[in-house]
Amino acid sequence: MEKRPPQDEIVLQQVSSSTVVAIDPRLGSNAGAVVFEDFIVAVDVGMRPFASREFRRVLEATYRRPVRFVCVTHYHADHTFGLGPFKDCVVVGSAAIMSALAKSPDWTPEGQERWRVGDTEGGAWLQEVERVWPTLLVHGRLDIVRGEQRLELRASPGHTECSLYGYFPAEKVLFAGDLIFADQVPFAGDDTVDPERWISTLKSWVQLEVAQVIPGHGPVSDTTEITRQLEFLETLRANTLTALDQGQGPEEIVVPRTYAEVREPWFVEKTVRRWHSYYAGGQPRADAGPAAD
Ligand SMILES: [Zn+2]
Numbered sequence: 001m002e003k004r005p006p007q008d009e010i011v012l013q014q015v016s017s018s019t020v021v022a023i024d025p026r027l028g029s030n031a032g033a034v035v036f037e038d039f040i041v042a043v044d045v046g047m048r049p050f051a052s053r054e055f056r057r058v059l060e061a062t063y064r065r066p067v068r069f070v071c072v073t074h075y076h077a078d079h080t081f082g083l084g085p086f087k088d089c090v091v092v093g094s095a096a097i098m099s100a101l102a103k104s105p106d107w108t109p110e111g112q113e114r115w116r117v118g119d120t121e122g123g124a125w126l127q128e129v130e131r132v133w134p135t136l137l138v139h140g141r142l143d144i145v146r147g148e149q150r151l152e153l154r155a156s157p158g159h160t161e162c163s164l165y166g167y168f169p170a171e172k173v174l175f176a177g178d179l180i181f182a183d184q185v186p187f188a189g190d191d192t193v194d195p196e197r198w199i200s201t202l203k204s205w206v207q208l209e210v211a212q213v214i215p216g217h218g219p220v221s222d223t224t225e226i227t228r229q230l231e232f233l234e235t236l237r238a239n240t241l242t243a244l245d246q247g248q249g250p251e252e253i254v255v256p257r258t259y260a261e262v263r264e265p266w267f268v269e270k271t272v273r274r275w276h277s278y279y280a281g282g283q284p285r286a287d288a289g290p291a292a293d
Helices: 049-063 077-086 097-103 109-118 124-128 195-207 223-245 265-279
Strands: 013-016 019-022 031-035 040-043 067-071 090-094 136-138 141-146 149-155 164-168 173-181 212-217
Touching: 013 212, 019 049, 019 212, 031 049, 031 164, 040 049, 049 067, 049 077, 049 124, 067 077, 077 109, 090 097, 090 164, 109 124, 136 141, 136 149, 173 195, 173 223, 195 223, 195 265, 212 223, 223 265
Parallel strands: 040 067, 067 090, 090 136, 173 212
Antiparallel strands: 013 019, 019 031, 031 040, 141 149, 149 164, 164 173
């Protein structure tokens, strides 16, 4: 008889022989990992500390080796609030993440209050959130290597200025972070979003040998999702330029119908505002608004 995990256990989904992901609403974003010969490298660990701790417990119990490295794909709270249970690991981020974390409104008392109010279950978990600063910074590219195995990390602005992705060439697995929102309209409204670099990164992935894509949100996908997200972003760019040509405001930008699902209406509202000001040549606005995702 198949042994079923207890209800509160975080379930690991095998992606390739050495890579796994946990996709669980309690984590708030996808948590991935590469299982090396004698240690584990996590790529994002989620948002709620109790769920992140459970992710680590299940990883270490399943593979009987410790998590040594944690790669953080960008500064957003749903990817950094859960770092506390991993603070003894080497925490790796893009060099740009330090100032992004320092400036993020999510760490202010008001920001924490917004998260608490927005949490359907009262946000008691927020009391456990600790700010963990990366200890190893990626300027360009950094590889984590063990024997024949290699995880390539690249700083790659797009979704945010401090976005970073991972590629595990031996098994053609891409850890995309929020450069891919699978099966849904991406959040592209960060104050530091760079549509042009985001588009060029996705174009470079089309040339890369990729069998599986682990997105920041949504199910494990393949290259068709890269192409689809690229089409969404390129169409949004064209529609933004058309609106600007016609002297229209951000609310008149036509949002491509590539995806049926919009997780939050404010994703779209912030996205069109940011793209409008980006392509109008305006400076990023530091408006508070809802917490980033
Ligand atoms: Zn994000």
